[in-house]
Amino acid sequence: xxxxxxxxxxxxxxxxxxxxxxxxxxxxxxxxxxxxxxxxxxxxxxxxxxxxxxxxxxxxxxxxxxxxxxxxxxxxxxxxxxxxxxxxxxxxxxxxxxxxxxxxxxxxxxxxxxxxxxxxxxxxxxxxxxxxxxxxxxxxxxxxxxxxxxxxxxxxxxxxxxxxxxxxxxxxxxxxxxxxxxxxxxxxxxxxxxxxxxxxxxxxxxxxxxxxxxxxxxxxxxxxxxxxxxxxxxxxxxxxxxxxxxxxxxxxxxxxxxxxxxxxxxxxxxxxxxxxxxxxxxxxxxxxxxxxxxxxxxxxxxxxxxxxxxxxxxxxxxxxxxxxxxxxxxxxxxxxxxxxxxxxxxxxxxxxxxxxxxxxxxxxxxxxxxxxxxxxxxxxxxxxxxxxxxxxxxxxxxxxxxxxxxxxxxxxxxxxxxxxxxxxxxxxxxxxxxxxxxxxxxxxxxxxxxxxxxxxxxxxxxxxxxxxxxxxxxxxxxxxxxxxxxxxxxxxxxxxxxxxxxxxxxxxxxxxxxxxxxxxxxxxxxxxxxxxxxxxxxxxxxxxxxxxxxxxxxxxxxxxxx
Amino acid sequence: xxxxxxxxxxxxxxxxxxxxxxxxxxxxxxxxxxxxxxxxxxxxxxxxxxx
Numbered sequence: 001x002x003x004x005x006x007x008x009x010x011x012x013x014x015x016x017x018x019x020x021x022x023x024x025x026x027x028x029x030x031x032x033x034x035x036x037x038x039x040x041x042x043x044x045x046x047x048x049x050x051x052x053x054x055x056x057x058x059x060x061x062x063x064x065x066x067x068x069x070x071x072x073x074x075x076x077x078x079x080x081x082x083x084x085x086x087x088x089x090x091x092x093x094x095x096x097x098x099x100x101x102x103x104x105x106x107x108x109x110x111x112x113x114x115x116x117x118x119x120x121x122x123x124x125x126x127x128x129x130x131x132x133x134x135x136x137x138x139x140x141x142x143x144x145x146x147x148x149x150x151x152x153x154x155x156x157x158x159x160x161x162x163x164x165x166x167x168x169x170x171x172x173x174x175x176x177x178x179x180x181x182x183x184x185x186x187x188x189x190x191x192x193x194x195x196x197x198x199x200x201x202x203x204x205x206x207x208x209x210x211x212x213x214x215x216x217x218x219x220x221x222x223x224x225x226x227x228x229x230x231x232x233x234x235x236x237x238x239x240x241x242x243x244x245x246x247x248x249x250x251x252x253x254x255x256x257x258x259x260x261x262x263x264x265x266x267x268x269x270x271x272x273x274x275x276x277x278x279x280x281x282x283x284x285x286x287x288x289x290x291x292x293x294x295x296x297x298x299x300x301x302x303x304x305x306x307x308x309x310x311x312x313x314x315x316x317x318x319x320x321x322x323x324x325x326x327x328x329x330x331x332x333x334x335x336x337x338x339x340x341x342x343x344x345x346x347x348x349x350x351x352x353x354x355x356x357x358x359x360x361x362x363x364x365x366x367x368x369x370x371x372x373x374x375x376x377x378x379x380x381x382x383x384x385x386x387x388x389x390x391x392x393x394x395x396x397x398x399x400x401x402x403x404x405x406x407x408x409x410x411x412x413x414x415x416x417x418x419x420x421x422x423x424x425x426x427x428x429x430x431x432x433x434x435x436x437x438x439x440x441x442x443x444x445x446x447x448x449x450x451x452x453x454x455x456x457x458x459x460x461x462x463x464x465x466x467x468x469x470x471x472x473x474x475x476x477x478x479x480x481x482x483x484x485x486x487x488x489x490x491x492x493x494x495x496x497x498x499x500x501x502x503x504x505x506x507x508x509x510x511x512x513x514x515x516x517x518x519x520x521x522x523x524x525x526x527x528x529x530x531x532x533x534x535x536x537x538x539x540x541x542x543x544x545x546x547x548x549x550x551x552x553x554x555x556x557x558x559x560x561x562x
Numbered sequence: 563x564x565x566x567x568x569x570x571x572x573x574x575x576x577x578x579x580x581x582x583x584x585x586x587x588x589x590x591x592x593x594x595x596x597x598x599x600x601x602x603x604x605x606x607x608x609x610x611x612x613x
Contacts, residue, residue, distance in 0.1 A: 026570050033574065060608070209563035212571040235563075294606055300598040307585040307599065314582040318575045384606060391608060398608050467592040 008175050009378045010096060010371060011280040012316040013182070014346035017211075017324035019272050024232075025325075026214030027263035029317075031273035036313065038485055040277040042478045043442050044309055045470065046449035047283060048301035049462040051292025058560030060293040061389040062286045063545050066444075067554035069453050076551045080541045081441045082286025083389045086382040087405070088433040088534055089285070091412030092426045093382060094151055095144065097375035099128065099347060100368050102147035107365035111141065113355050117332045120352040128347075129420030133526070136420045148417055155379055156406050159387070160399060178370035182319040185367065188357050189327045195356065199333065206235040207329030211321060214260040219246065222254055230256075234334050267492035274489060275435045280316055281309050282381070284442030290385045298465035327353045383409070392560075393544040393551070408540075412533055419526035424517075428530040431514045443486045450479040 020028050054065035062082025066075040106112045114120040128144055129136025136144040194203035210232070218230035219242050233242045239255075246253045263269060278284040292301060328337045328349040337345065354364030383405060390401035412429075419425035449458045455475050463469065495501040500509035510516075517527035545551055550560050563571075589595050 026567060029570060029574055033577075060606075205563050208571065209567050212574075213564050213567035214570055215564070215566065291600075291606075295600055298598065299600055300595065303585065303588060303592075303595065303598075304600050306581075307589060310578065310582040310585045313578040317578045322575070388606075388608065398611065465598055467588060467595050467598075 008178060008312065008315050009280065009374045010093075010100070011276065012312065012320040013324065013350075013371065014096075014320075015279060016276055016316045016320050017328075018345040019276050020211060020321065020325060023266075023269045023272055024216055024258075024263055025211045027216075027260040028269060028273055029212065030214070030260060031264060031270050032276065035270070035274045035277045036309075038477050038481050039274055039442065039446075040281050040283060041306070041309060042474055042482050043278075043283045043446050044281055044288065044305045045302060045462055045474075046446055046458065046478065047288040048292045048295075048305045049458060050445070050449060050453070051289035052295045052297070052299070052301055053461050054289070055293030055295060056297055057554070057558075059392065059550070059554055060290055061385060061392050062289050063389065063548075063551055064392055064554045064560070065289050065293065066448065067551050068557055070448060071555055071557050073555060075448075076545050076548075076555065077542060078444050080538065080545055081437055081444065082289060083385050083541055084534065084538055085284070085286050085433055085437050085441055086384075087386040087409065088412065088429055088437075088537065090379055090382040090386075091409050091533075092416045092429050092434075093375070093379050094155065094409070094413050095128075095148060095416050095426060097155075097372060097379055098144050098147035098151045100372035100375055101151060102127065102141070102144060103347065103351065104365045104368035104372055105147075106141060107351075107354065107361050107368060109141070110361055112351055112364065113361070114352050115355075117336060117348070117352055120355070121348045123351070124347045128423065129417075130423055131421070133419050133421045136417060144417065144420075148413065151376075152410065152413060155376065155383070156402065158376075159380055159383060160402050160406075175370075175374065178367075178374060179315065179319070181363065181367050181370060182315070182323065184363070185353070186319060186323050189323050189330075189353065192327065192330045192353075195330055201235055201238040201241075202330055202333040203235070204326045204330050206238070206334065207326030208322075209234045210329050210334055211325040216258040216263070217242070218256050218258060219253055220256055222252055232334055234329075238334075267489055267495075268497050270489045271435065271439070271493045271497075274486070275438065278438045278442060279434070280312050282378075284438040284445070285382070286385045286441060287381050289445075290388050291381070293388075300465050300467055301462060302466035302468065302470055324349060331356075389541070390544070393541075393548040395548075395550065408537065412537075415529060415533060419529070421526070424524055424526040425530045428514065428517065428524075428527040429534070432531060433534060439486065439490055443483060443490070446478060446482050446486070450483065455479050 020032075023031075050065055050069055054060070054068055057068050059065055059068055061079070063076040063079030066079035066082075069075070103112065112123070114123065123142070125131055127136070127142055139146055190204060192204050194200050196202060213234065216232055217234070217239055218232050220230045221228050233239050242255055246255050282288055288305075295301065324346055325337075328345060331349065331352050337349075350367070351364060354360040354367070357363065383402075386405045386408075387398065387401045390396065390404050391398060394401070416425045416429065449455075455478060458478070459470070459475065498512045498515055500511045501507065502509055513522075514527070516522045517524040518531060553560060589599060
């Protein structure tokens with residue numbers, strides 16, 4: 001139960017449906033399933049095995065683990081990525097955690113009851129301060145600031161006082177309750193039908209089609225301009241209407257069917273699918289390797305990894321995947337959610353669903369409170385890699401380490417709270433750290449496990465105490481397919497989505513907004529400062545690593561404590 | 563929703579549900595397995611050490 005509980009998180013109900021909607025459902029699911037098999041499971045098992053081995057020598061951080069496995073000077077610096085990723089993600093994850101508790105309390109106090117989608121979307125924009133920088137920095141129940149302060153203090157109080165056993169016990173009951181609530185919500189969503197009789201196309205069945213149909217039907221302009229985007233239509237009646245519209249357009253519009261195979265050529269789709277696997281399974285985060293280091297030598301890393309992953313996939317696909325998108329289409333229509341991504345969809349759509357169900361204030365409050373609990377466990381687990389690193393690098397105790405991490409993350413979270421216009425700081429950090437650096441870390445880890453440590457040694461370590469043998473097919477997957485897949489998708493993604501190359505003609509185009517935000521006339525101060533923060537944290541961690549005596553021992557393969 | 567969409571949905575949901583059920587079965591039927599199973603557990607040994 002504890003393993004299943006720890007696997008449930010915000011990514012299941014909020015991030016996954018948003019990405020599936022953005023990248024077109026069925027094709028995204030194919031990329032997602034492949035990513036789960038060839039990167040999620042293998043990297044997860046590799047992290048569990050490497051972490052437990054490092055722990056047997058007394059090292060509890062990614063730099064220590066990399067150094068004692070690779071036994072080279074560069075390894076500890078590569079391991080720093082495993083500290084940067086969770087620490088930086090914590091800085092904006094805690095914001096989303098604050099949104100959850102804010103929404104929970106506001107539901108229970110009766111402040112949240114929406115008549116239509118515009119009202120729910122407007123409330124979210126005001127709450128998070130999307131309209132402009134510093135607009136969320138007001139002491140009101142309807143803005144993020146007081147909730148963020150409360151959550152930040154709560155998290156650090158828990159870990160400073162070592163009270164995490166209490167929250168862990170709470171989650172053992174809270175997480176099954178979240179699953180029960182999600183099942184209730186699923187039942188409600190599946191019986192919504194078409195809530196607005198005037199808009200029969202906006203129905204749950206079309207929402208399920210939008211989410212799961214492998215082929216997409218789109219209305220496109222015959223000669224599209226640079227800002228014109230295809231409009232997707234779902235359902236037989238909507239397609240028949242679109243056919244009439246196209247016939248009446250005199251050739252200006254056309255109806256096209258996009259096969260899943262052509263959608264799968266989009267490297268961004270693969271990166272998003274892989275990124276979601278990383279995010280929800282917590283692989284490539286630098287978190288598992290730290291927690292595995294506290295395991296006993298005969299504990300079962302194979303079944304632990306598989307159970308946590310499968311519990312997470314069940315919550316994500318069977319619950320998260322059937323709730324948010326069908327409900328969103330039923331209330332907002334396919335056009336209304338097109339282009340919406342990330343957690344925003346869950347915060348804009350689910351409150352509307354709760355507003356339209358009996359005892360919605362209670363269920364809405366309960367649902368967001370359970371999400372808050374899930375977020376607390378995730379956010380505290382994101383701090384442990386940083387805490388263990390500072391303890392090891394500086395040779396200080398836990399409280400000193402927590403104090404240093406507290407100051408560092410308070411600065412970053414404050415920045416994310418200030419630069420809320422279009423959620424620019426949060427989005428920039430999520431792109432460069434929550435996507436880019438996770439990819440880099442995952443690739444480094446699987447190469448170390450499969451090639452530097454060696455697949456034979458890795459498998460031997462992995463199977464110590466295991467209840468079952470990992471199929472042999474995972475050996476070539478770990479050595480060849482997983483790193484090859486990661487490097488290929490990463491290279492294509494860099495070319496297309498960062499440097500703007502057209503992959504069909506190999507001609508350069510406009511660079512990504514994440515790059516133009518950093519340089520030139522269209523640069524954004526929020527994006528520049530966010531990236532500067534990542535660089536500054538990296539340099540700080542690099543200096544700590546260079547001066548560490550523990551890591552000097554790890555490089556020679558010596559135990560931390562002789 | 564097209565028949566292909568329905569198939570993709572049933573296959574995806576069925577696969578993850580079966581995998582999760584098999585894991586629960588394996589944990590419950592392997593002797594002593596529940597003691598050897600761990601997750602990201604928030605209480606870490608460094609919390610018990612004096613500063």
